[in-house]
Amino acid sequence: MARHLKLLVQRWSSRVFSVEVDGAPRYFGVREQLRGEPVPPDVFSEVQKQDRCYSLLVCSGDRVTGDRFHWELRDRLQTQLPPGSGLRSMSSFIPDQKGSLLKGYFLQSRAGNSSLIEDILTDLEQRNPVLVCSYSQSEDGQQWTQCLWYQSEENRVRFCVVPSETPKHHPSVLNMINSDVFYSLQEACDVLKQCGDIIPETRSVLEMLPSSLDARRKPDFPVIVIEGLDATGKTTLTESLRDSLGATLLRSPPQCLSAWRGRFDREPPLIRRAFYAVGNYITAGQINQEASKSPVIVDRFWHSTAAYAIATAVTGPLSNLPHEGAEVYRWPGDLLQPSLVILLTLDPEERKRRLRSRGLMKTDEEEELDHNKLFRLRVEEAYRRIVGPACTALDASPSADLVLQQALLLIRAKCHL
Numbered sequence: 001m002a003r004h005l006k007l008l009v010q011r012w013s014s015r016v017f018s019v020e021v022d023g024a025p026r027y028f029g030v031r032e033q034l035r036g037e038p039v040p041p042d043v044f045s046e047v048q049k050q051d052r053c054y055s056l057l058v059c060s061g062d063r064v065t066g067d068r069f070h071w072e073l074r075d076r077l078q079t080q081l082p083p084g085s086g087l088r089s090m091s092s093f094i095p096d097q098k099g100s101l102l103k104g105y106f107l108q109s110r111a112g113n114s115s116l117i118e119d120i121l122t123d124l125e126q127r128n129p130v131l132v133c134s135y136s137q138s139e140d141g142q143q144w145t146q147c148l149w150y151q152s153e154e155n156r157v158r159f160c161v162v163p164s165e166t167p168k169h170h171p172s173v174l175n176m177i178n179s180d181v182f183y184s185l186q187e188a189c190d191v192l193k194q195c196g197d198i199i200p201e202t203r204s205v206l207e208m209l210p211s212s213l214d215a216r217r218k219p220d221f222p223v224i225v226i227e228g229l230d231a232t233g234k235t236t237l238t239e240s241l242r243d244s245l246g247a248t249l250l251r252s253p254p255q256c257l258s259a260w261r262g263r264f265d266r267e268p269p270l271i272r273r274a275f276y277a278v279g280n281y282i283t284a285g286q287i288n289q290e291a292s293k294s295p296v297i298v299d300r301f302w303h304s305t306a307a308y309a310i311a312t313a314v315t316g317p318l319s320n321l322p323h324e325g326a327e328v329y330r331w332p333g334d335l336l337q338p339s340l341v342i343l344l345t346l347d348p349e350e351r352k353r354r355l356r357s358r359g360l361m362k363t364d365e366e367e368e369l370d371h372n373k374l375f376r377l378r379v380e381e382a383y384r385r386i387v388g389p390a391c392t393a394l395d396a397s398p399s400a401d402l403v404l405q406q407a408l409l410l411i412r413a414k415c416h417l
């Protein structure tokens with residue numbers, strides 16, 4: 001652990017720290033010496049004179065353990081910390097350096113709570129892969145300094161806290177590939193295999209994979225994927241298309257994973273996304289079989305997996321998404337490519353009306369779509385940016401029959417059915 005931390009700290013002053021305030025990141029950096037006048041970064045602007053701040057960064061060498069620990073840590077801190085600690089998500093990264101992201105939390109300690117908080121943090125740091133820093137301000141309140149706790153008190157280096165420019169990319173983008181969005185079956189399987197001891201269900205999931213998958217094999221019949229946010233009419237349309245075209249209807253995640261889906265939905269993003277990625281490859285195996293006999297309609301596929309993952313990993317406005325054309329939007333080379341992907345689009349009010357009239361249980365992400373307008377906009381935009389194949393938008397607001405007719409027109413034009 002100590003060696004790992006020493007390596008981490010070697011480039012400490014090139015790191016940027018980001019704290020989530022009202023759903024958007026605020027940035028600061030640290031310097032060994034201050035040049036010019038001190039300017040307190042805005043993340044400290046509401047901190048009272050006697051208060052201190054702390055940050056915890058998860059720095060496990062093993063990403064499955066690290067991600068699970070990071071996930072559980074929020075609950076632990078929320079139950080242990082005294083009220084008013086203002087717990088926020090934070091991260092630290094080296095700008096433009098892929099894989100440099102460390103995730104963690106930032107908190108404030110009101111005067112009088114300091115020793116209780118320090119006891120909690122000392123205990124956490126001694127038992128877990130976490131790096132704790134404390135922040136205190138100068139007498140005149142103009143300068144904040146940061147020190148690393150793992151260093152013994154007499155050797156503690158004090159860094160000056162300075163404002164930092166907004167980086168070109170949202171920090172989450174640096175670690176997105178093969179953490180949020182998996183680009184090969186192997187990468188997703190590796191994550192699930194590592195979870196075998198803690199989540200025994202992963203073995204059953206992996207057993208569902210076909211023995212061989214050839215993404216280059218072109219299916220005999222067209223494969224049409226229907227995508228869209230929940231309640232845009234995917235189930236309604238896919239069932240009608242199946243009947244109209246005499247097609248086979250499949251979905252991702254496939255039916256054979258239904259029993260375990262809820263289990264993986266409760267896991268942190270790394271594991272949850274690996275589960276959905278593997279689900280796509282299992283569906284691809286089923287498509288390969290069925291598309292030799294009839295057209296295949298698929299209810300959700302890769303676009304859903306990537307779009308929700310990207311939209312969840314970043315926070316804030318659309319400008320925080322990876323830029324159009326970024327690597328993260330491309331189709332994985334080892335996954336079967338559908339002939340056509342139709343994205344159902346719907347006015348948010350009409351979607352809410354349909355949700356209400358359906359009245360079914362919603363997943364956390366579906367709840368989030370309802371309450372967080374920015375999240376919904378990010379999912380929709382990510383859908384539109386994915387290429388190889390890109391999706392063709394279809395207005396889902398007319399009657400179900402009219403939507404079906406429009407979808408059939410698109411399919412006939414593109415797939416010559």
Ligand SMILES: Nc1ncnc2c1ncn2[C@@H]1O[C@H](COP(=O)(O)OP(=O)(O)OP(=O)(O)O)[C@@H](O)[C@H]1O
Binds near residue numbers: 357
């Ligand atoms: N074109 C339409 N006009 C009006 N209502 C519709 C239309 N299509 C579907 N609906 C209704 O809207 C609700 C949601 O439709 P559906 O279940 O097909 O959406 P979905 O995209 O499959 O949702 P989810 O992803 O959450 O499963 C249902 O009650 C359905 O009857």
Ligand SMILES: Nc1ccn([C@H]2C[C@H](O)[C@@H](COP(=O)(O)O)O2)c(=O)n1
Binds near residue numbers: 301
């Ligand atoms: N291929 C898929 C299908 C679904 N998901 C995730 C994305 C959302 O969190 C949720 C939506 O599914 P629904 O409730 O409409 O069945 O499941 C995915 O990542 N990949």
